[in-house]
Amino acid sequence: MDKFLTVSQIKPREAKPKERKERSYSEPIKINDDGLVSARELHEFLEVGRDFTTWIKGRIIKYDFDENIDFIIIESFHQNGGKGGRPEKDYVITIDMAKELSMVENNAKGKQARKYFIQVEKAWNSPEMIMKRALEFANKQVESLKLESKEHMKLIEEQKPKVVFADAVSTSKTSILVGELAKILKQNGIDVGAVRLFTWLRDNGYLIKRKGTDWNMPTQRSMEQGLFEIKESTHLNGDGVNVTTKTPKVTGKGQQYFINKFLNKED
Known part of the structure; x- marks a missing residue:
């Protein structure tokens, strides 16, 4: 039987009004499903002539029992004539400790309790019980x-x-406009329009913020990161002059980068 105790094994009990109860020989002391015993109940059964606290503390010191190995101290509540309960300490002990406490009491009750614990241990370690626990x-x-x-x-x-x-975006080979990226984000629960997205990209250093011919063009940093490319095109204006225009486009890598950034921001 595992001798080490954990707090999860302990189920605090509610002490009942103190009254003498005759227990049957077959089950003189209650043992929980984890093979642990209330020292208060054992003290009551053994009919020790001293108060519980003095008795248990003395036995722990004299016989060198170790906390968290042989016992754990918990708080339970003692009912006080219907006027509520007051907390009291209990010691939840292993069967090995219970056997030794019973034996050193050196009286008929102690012998009865020790025999009972031995029987419980035998039953606990039977093939049937081992299989049941497994x-x-x-x-x-x-x-x-x-x-x-x-x-x-x-x-x-x-x-x-x-x-x-x-x-899906990470494998994209097609660059798209910033406005198209805004639409894709909106379709996936991120409500940002093209104007706000342009503002965010400028404020966060991805597009040039300074007014002029380079306004809204990718910064050196975002170009080096491969997030944008610049699409150049020429056309004739109303005066018949060739005009070159530059448009920032978000690369496949940039699409994945900004999508992940916004999704994580949403989370």
Whole structure:
């Protein structure tokens, strides 16, 4: 039987009004499903002539019991004549510790309790009980994995549109206008129009903010990052003069970059 205790094993009890109860020989002291015993209940059963706190502290010191190995201290509540409860300490102990405490009491009750704990240990370590605990543990693990899987699948479903969208863009070889990028973002839940997107790109150093012939052109940094390219075209104006115009276009890499940036910003 595992001798080490964890807080998760402990189930705080509510102490009942103090009254003498005759327990049957077959189950003189309650043992929980983790094989742990209330020292207060053991003290009551052993009919020790001292108060509980003095008794348990003395036994711990004399027989060198270790906290978190042989016992854990918890708080329970003692009912006080219907006027509410007051907290009191209990010591939740292992069967090994319970056996030793019973033996050193050196009375008939102690012998009865020790025999009982030995019987419980034998039953606990029987092949049937070992298999039962193994199945219970396996069932808990299966339920836990089902829950984790369900939560994981929910997250995948929530993220799927964003992941598929970003992955599709990453393979794009076509450069698009900033206004087209704004439309794609809007279709995917990011409400930003072309004007606001241009403003954001300028404010964050991707497009030139300074008024002039280079206004709204990609900065040196964004060009080096491969986020933009400049599309040049020529046409005749009303006076019959050839005019060259420059338009910033977002590359496939730039589309993925800005989409990821905005999606993460939304999250």
